Amino acid sequence: MNLDTTYLTELLLNGLMVGLLYALVAAGLALVFGVLHIINFAHGELMMIGGFVMALVLPALGLSYWPSLAVAALATALAGVVLYELFLSRLGPREFERSILVTLGISMVLLYGAQYWFSATPRIVDTQYGFEGLEIGDIRMTWTRVIGGGVAVLAFGGLYATLRWTQFGRAMRAIAQNREAAAMVGIPQHRVARHAVALAAGLCGLAGGALAPIQLVQPAMGQAVIFKAFALVVIGGLGNIPGAVFAAIALGMIESWVGGFFDIVWQETSVFLIMIVAVILRPDGLFQRGGLRVG
Amino acid sequence: MRLALPVALVLLVALPWLTASTYIMGIAVSGVLMTVAAAALNLVYGFAGLLSFAAIGFWGVGAYCAAITVMDWGGSFWSGVALAGLVNGVLALAIGVPMLRTRRHAFVVVSITFALLCALVSRDWTAVTRGPMGIPGLPAPSAFGYVFAGSARFWFVALGFSVLALALLHALGTSRIGLVLKAIKQNEPLAQSQGISPLPYKLLAFVVGAVVTGMAGGVMAFHLGVVDPLIFDFYYMQTFLIIVIIGGAGSFWGVLAAGLAMVVLPEALRASNDLRMVIYGGVLVVAMLAMPRGVAGWLEDRRVAVLRAKLR
Amino acid sequence: MSGPVLEVRGLRKSFAGVRAVDGAAFSVRAGSITGLIGPNGSGKSTAVDCISGFQRADAGQVLLDGADLRGLTPQRIARRGLTRTFQDVRVxxxxxxxxxxxxxxxxxxxxxxxxxxxxxxxxxxxxxxxxxxxxxxxxxxxxxxxxxxxxxxLSYGQKKLLAFAGAMMSAPRLVVLDEPVAGVNPTRINEVAEIVRRANAGGTAFLIIEHNVEFITGLCEHVVVLDRGAKLAEGPPHQVHQDPRVLEAYLGVEAVA
Incomplete structure (x- = not known):
């Protein structure tokens, strides 16, 4: 077993970057659950859309990273609006099982549709940064990872500020806390819900876009993440955004640490075992349950 | 109507003589086995109201149990399938008790994580499962010196198992247990106020569902001739769910009809696998939005509307 | 005749610091028809939920034929002979x-x-x-x-009758009826009273929560009045309805002024 500090730090940082991007997906899922009381199974496919937009737009824009990422986020947010207007707006807050089945159907259409159009073959996505990286002493990380983590941190800052200080953020929190009361004071529920889905989808698109150069882009990339995100949202406490974010970062680190120390094969298994035990022991989440919490 | 069932059964038994195509027989075998798994899911979701994604886990665990029994322990196909049922029953009992104590949101999540955990274990526990390569070369089952080799002969094994499993599920659904299960699903506090304990009933449905699903998975393994982690592909789960939703959750015959239709129709249309799943997904969305209780539920609603009009 | 089939002692239940039931105590004589009345928010429904096991009381005792029901699930209580109907009619x-x-x-x-x-x-x-x-x-x-x-x-009123039959099915010792005639066509209320009377003749006791004064007065031999979670008065219906404390609780400030 190799315990030198460089290796440990690299593991830690890699885990942190991946965890931060999981956390973007989980935060969006928590947001949608808080406002609409829906677990959106198609959420992972929104991330996949972000990844594919990134993969298709990058060559067209001469491999420049930032404009492509913006396009990916915006296109996915737009897809979120379409998703809301066509389907989610028709579901009531108490129809939990029904919402799962509807969004599962949407996820199937998107996932297998992407496989039909683009084939299941993974794509390597190249950017202006290539495989260049940042080196501090012996520790080396590719720029795409560093930027991915940075983008996630910025996005969380923006999400926090939006929920905390904007009119729209307050409206979302009000609906999450008490739907009836929010309706009585005249908060336009449908508009707020649509914005919430768009925002959550945008975060997904950002995560998908940022992950594209780090991992491979393929139709099933969303399905691999969504189940984890789903569990994270419950572990964090339904609708509790910091809880979900914290759980996601922890998951990313546990994965990389376990992967580093133990046989690589038991990495994911151990994580899922921890999840099952966590959910069974604390069905309301490790953190306090309640409305949409921002801090 | 009374003749429909015997006629259908005779036609199914005679299927190998009606077609010479091994391709069609292969579809027929996986079709009946997936219909059995869907009917088991119907007991869990349609009767007990538990949206459980654990079914795909039980399906795969059953497949591995049956395969390992034959390949590593020298058992027969029959004992392998029986063991698949036993192992799944114990497994379902062990995870079912804590799962059913959680809220319904957590129940769904735990069922999903359980299914994924099964897939990961099958990939990672190489000493037992042989990892991603799987266990190939499963032999055809035999009884009294007769070898059920090839889809046309294996068909009788699959059909025999399916008829027995469906008969069990039908007996359960039409018994008082089925009546109480659906009562709990309709209004749990009312059932409690009438002296019914919901937990044992839900657990029964969950465990029986797991046993039947696992045994169907065990038979499926020998149809495929190989077990690998792909047996846990979410595609199977999606298919089971579609069959239950389209047929109408809680309707035994509806689910049976939907199972046969969903397996046969896309094959008849010669759609690619991806396109078929796109169609399934679209059907699921439209069905859940337009008729959330399936075809059977939709017909029932029409009946109630007519009756109500008559009584006014 | 015999003693009480149901005895409630010092029942307390709070939600987030608000005391819904605050020391309520009353009993139901075996084979009797007893009314439980009180203004909105006086804790009747919470008391019923505690008695039937759907809510866990913070303190107090509920005795069915002298046996404590504390900690029992609704289904266990039902099997012991205490059933109920629901305010939001359930079938x-x-x-x-x-x-x-x-x-x-x-x-x-x-x-x-x-x-x-x-x-x-x-x-x-x-x-x-x-x-x-x-x-x-x-x-x-x-x-x-x-x-x-x-x-x-079924119509709304017919569903209430079906729910009533469901509560009677196990031939219980006591049935708690939560608003049996609220929302029922006024011309049918006498029918409901007659049905309860006939069921009562078979030996089953009833505890009835209802706002309809005529219904309660015509049917009950004994009435318990709850206000702010505690017993305010009890006695025969006509006597209770003339009690100034009861009038004040129902009519509030107006009666005082």
Whole structure:
């Protein structure tokens, strides 16, 4: 077993970057659950859309990273609006099982549709940064990872500020806390819900876009993440955004640490075992349950 | 109507003589086995109201149990399938008790994580499962010196198992247990106020569902001739769910009809696998939005509307 | 006659610091029809939920025939002989009337799942007896012509009658009726009273929560008044209705002014 500090730090940082991007997906899922009381199974496919937009737009824009990422986020947010207007707006807050089945159907259409159009073959996505990286002493990380983590941190800052200080953020929190009361004071529920889905989808698109150069882009990339995100949202406490974010970062680190120390094969298994035990022991989440919490 | 069932059964038994195509027989075998798994899911979701994604886990665990029994322990196909049922029953009992104590949101999540955990274990526990390569070369089952080799002969094994499993599920659904299960699903506090304990009933449905699903998975393994982690592909789960939703959750015959239709129709249309799943997904969305209780539920609603009009 | 079938002592229940039931104490004489009245928010529904096991009381005792019901689940309490109806009328909408009543556990106690699955002799006997009892009750509530109709086609008042039959199915010692005539067509209220009276003649005691004064006065021999979670007064109905404290609780400031 190799315990030198460089290796440990690299593991830690890699885990942190991946965890931060999981956390973007989980935060969006928590947001949608808080406002609409829906677990959106198609959420992972929104991330996949972000990844594919990134993969298709990058060559067209001469491999420049930032404009492509913006396009990916915006296109996915737009897809979120379409998703809301066509389907989610028709579901009531108490129809939990029904919402799962509807969004599962949407996820199937998107996932297998992407496989039909683009084939299941993974794509390597190249950017202006290539495989260049940042080196501090012996520790080396590719720029795409560093930027991915940075983008996630910025996005969380923006999400926090939006929920905390904007009119729209307050409206979302009000609906999450008490739907009836929010309706009585005249908060336009449908508009707020649509914005919430768009925002959550945008975060997904950002995560998908940022992950594209780090991992491979393929139709099933969303399905691999969504189940984890789903569990994270419950572990964090339904609708509790910091809880979900914290759980996601922890998951990313546990994965990389376990992967580093133990046989690589038991990495994911151990994580899922921890999840099952966590959910069974604390069905309301490790953190306090309640409305949409921002801090 | 009374003749429909015997006629259908005779036609199914005679299927190998009606077609010479091994391709069609292969579809027929996986079709009946997936219909059995869907009917088991119907007991869990349609009767007990538990949206459980654990079914795909039980399906795969059953497949591995049956395969390992034959390949590593020298058992027969029959004992392998029986063991698949036993192992799944114990497994379902062990995870079912804590799962059913959680809220319904957590129940769904735990069922999903359980299914994924099964897939990961099958990939990672190489000493037992042989990892991603799987266990190939499963032999055809035999009884009294007769070898059920090839889809046309294996068909009788699959059909025999399916008829027995469906008969069990039908007996359960039409018994008082089925009546109480659906009562709990309709209004749990009312059932409690009438002296019914919901937990044992839900657990029964969950465990029986797991046993039947696992045994169907065990038979499926020998149809495929190989077990690998792909047996846990979410595609199977999606298919089971579609069959239950389209047929109408809680309707035994509806689910049976939907199972046969969903397996046969896309094959008849010669759609690619991806396109078929796109169609399934679209059907699921439209069905859940337009008729959330399936075809059977939709017909029932029409009946109630007519009756109500008559009584006014 | 005999002692109380139900005795409630010092019942307390708070929600987030608000005391819904605050030391309520009263009893129901065996075989009697007792009314439980009080203004909105006086804690009647919470008291019923605590008595029937749907909520866990913070303190106090609930005795059924002298046996403490504390900590028992609703289903255990129902099997001991205390059943209830719900304010938001509850029936199994997808079942016909007969099926609605055959769900009730009591007639099938001791049959077991194996017997139910294989339709054993014991099961068939229980089933015949249960069906006979169900038809009797459906006739009692006057729904015989609808016996094979799905409950979804029933009117609101008819659903309340079906729920009543469901609560009677296990031949309980005591039935708690939560607003049996609220929202029921006024011309039918006397019918409901007559049905309760006939069921009572069979020995079952009733505890009735209801706002309809005429209904309570005509039916109950004894009335308990709750206000702010505690007993305010009790006695025969006409006497209770003249009690100035009761008038004040119902009419509030106006009566004082």
């Amino acid at each position: 199994y909408e997808g079942y016909d009337l007969l099926q609605n009543l055959l769900v009730v556990a009591q007639p099938f106690v001791g049959v077991g799942w194996g017997g139910e699955l294989l339709r054993s002799a014991g099961y068939r006997r229980a089933r015949v007896a249960a069906e006979a009892r169900a038809r009797e009750l459906i006739e009692l509530v006057g729904l015989t012509r609808l016996v094979e109709a799905p409950a979804a086609v």
